[in-house]
Amino acid sequence: MLTWKSLTDMAQVDTIREEESYHVPCLIFKHSTRCSISTTAKARLERTWQLAPHHVHTYYLDLLNHRPISNHIVETFGVQHESPQVLLIIKGECVYDESHNAISANDILTEVQQNN
DSSP: OOOOEEEHHHHHHHHHTTTTTGTTTEEEEEEEETTTTHHHHHHHHHHHOOOOOOOEEEEEEEETHHHHHHHHHHHHHTOOOOOSSEEETTTTTTEEEEGGGOHHHHHHHHHHHOOO
16 A cells, blocks of 8 residues: 655655665655646556555655755755656665656656665
8 A cells, every 4th residue: 555645845855865764765756746747647646556655754845835855855966857757766876767657656666776
């Protein structure tokens, strides 16, 4: 089951990078609530998710309400902004990022297994 934690503060991104991702992989889903592609990608990810909450912490970023946090993610992890987009953070590094219809729960699972 996928349980989202809301990303609402830039300090959360720093905590993910500096602390949390060293204990458990962290997934950030950047979502535009007005975009049908983003809604579809989120629903597909939720439907096909296989990892328990204690295996991966999952964060949800509402881009329309928190664009500065998205910009901070771009700067922190050195990825290009996309929407929708997922980033998998392990040991302070973004080991996987994907966007749009290429977002895949199976690919995320593979990355978690290979990088843990």
